[in-house]
Amino acid sequence: MVVNKQALSQATIKRIPVYYRTVKALQQSGVKRVRSDRLSKLVHIAPATIRRDFSNFGDLGRSGYGYSVDLLAEVFGELLEVHSEEQMLLVGCGNLGRALLTNNFRRNPDLSIVMGFDTDPSLIGTTIAGIPIYNLATLSEKIRPGMHTAIVCVPSSAQAAVISKLEANGITAILTFAPKPVPAQPETTIRYIDMTSELQALLFVDHQNKLTQERKAPLKQS
Structure with missing residues (x-):
């Protein structure tokens, strides 16, 4: 597998270790394949974002089947250059x-x-x-x-x-x-x-999410 790491966004690069840790845990538990919606619940990343990230690394999965856990572990291990402890x-x-x-x-x-x-x-x-x-x-x-x-x-x-x-x-x-x-x-x-800075960024995003939810909330009838 050849991936142009320089073409990856910083956001995608930061998520790769999260993906790797999670699929390694699945692999150790005997799980053979995983869909983006299940993976989303494990890593707290939107399924669409997961699929977009994975598309950078070639054809890793099939619609309706999901992704091979062994293949994901291999791909992300190579990206992180995990060859030994x-x-x-x-x-x-x-x-x-x-x-x-x-x-x-x-x-x-x-x-x-x-x-x-x-x-x-x-x-x-x-x-x-x-x-x-x-x-x-x-x-x-x-x-x-x-x-x-x-x-x-x-x-x-x-x-x-x-x-x-x-x-x-x-x-x-x-x-x-x-x-x-x-x-x-x-x-x-x-x-x-x-x-x-990380905490301030977290609080900012949380505040923006609350404002968004308030805008979406239906108006109460008088």
Whole structure:
């Protein structure tokens, strides 16, 4: 399968991991085929949007039959380049970092945080959910060969220094919860998660939906 990833919209790209996680769960449950209306209920995405997204990847299904779950898992796995478990490190083991370490992508067997780093002496040398926490100063000694992904849960004031250190140790894919963009090397891909902006966008959409429903509501007879 050859797909021009650059031609995909950002919205479609964001939905691909959701589709992949869901069809993998269906596959593990023994489900062989799924229709867009059932998939819609599982991923909370409109059936028309699902069909439009899937049309970017060739002829994946047939009208009245639905989609082969095995084929969907294969296609989306290739798109996400899931060939083996992606081992990641996490920097910043405070409240947010601890929550991520504890959860550790339990719904996705292809992703796994295998080590954490911090500068807090009370955390260094401990384990969280079985994951060892090391001194950030020892990153170059502890990082495993082939690791290139990191999650950053540090304050904005420390983000630039942490990302620079990660880049110096071969990390090229970084997810950070400090929303302020920082300089990075051209080969580094950084995704910034701004919870405040996400929540404001959610509230805006919710408000617009309520206004739409109010406009559609029938007028009461006097």
